[in-house]
Amino acid sequence: MTTAPPPTLEHTCEVALRPNDFDWAGHLNNSVYVQLLESGRWEWGRAWGGDLSESAPVAVVLQLRLDYLEAVGWDPVGRLVVRTSLAERTAYSFTLVQDVERTDGTVVARGRVRLGLVDRDTKRIRRADLDALLDLPRSTP
Template sequence: MNWDFENPHTYDITVQADDIDELGHANNAIYVRWLERCAWQHSKSLGLGLDEYRELDRAMAIVHHQIDYLAAGYEGDELTMATWIVHWDKKLRMTRHFQLCRKSDGATLLRARTTFACIELSTGRPKRMPASFIDGYGKAISADTKAEP
């Protein structure tokens, strides 16, 4: 794959019949579900899953999506979603970049950016990232994404 950045965390997807909409391709809403699953999988790989979020009374909650749908996915397509943490302030905000590619031809179907804010689960209010978030998510910042705004 021709990834936008080096060292992606990847999530493999096969487009299912239930993913297809009336236009005959993967519904735009399903792409959002794939973004979420890829982000969760990456967080878990860094030791920051739902159990850790609950124990810390903190979570990274989505505050903004920017999605560019570049090409359609069709039933049976084998896809790979990649993600990178491209920006974070080590306090409240973190931004992920996503890229979705079709395995058969390497075509990029989607690029997205999602901004997250750290919240306290018990109140839903913004709260500074705990040290374990800074340590865990900090491992995911690679040299080629650190300069990304």
């Protein structure tokens, strides 16, 4: 019997850039990429039915890897695309892979973020039951 691979749950969103996102040299500031990834994660969660803003579990970043691939030059009214998908699930964490792209599809940064769930009140780690948290498509046997 073969089991279907878990869904990747891909989601894509556009994020607007602001003048203060750029450094003195006219490049997108390195810290803004982390904010772009966070925006992409919020949109990913909402797209799959998991808005954690009012829920008991809170998603916390356990590990973040970010590779800067290409500079983004001054464009204070530009937009970038954040593509997010599920890469891995364990009992107590899940990992998302995220690409930051120009609107033409050029990947300018690539991130990998491992998240855990913490109880909002007790601050204790919780099982990362994505099936209960998100509105995931049911796999057929």
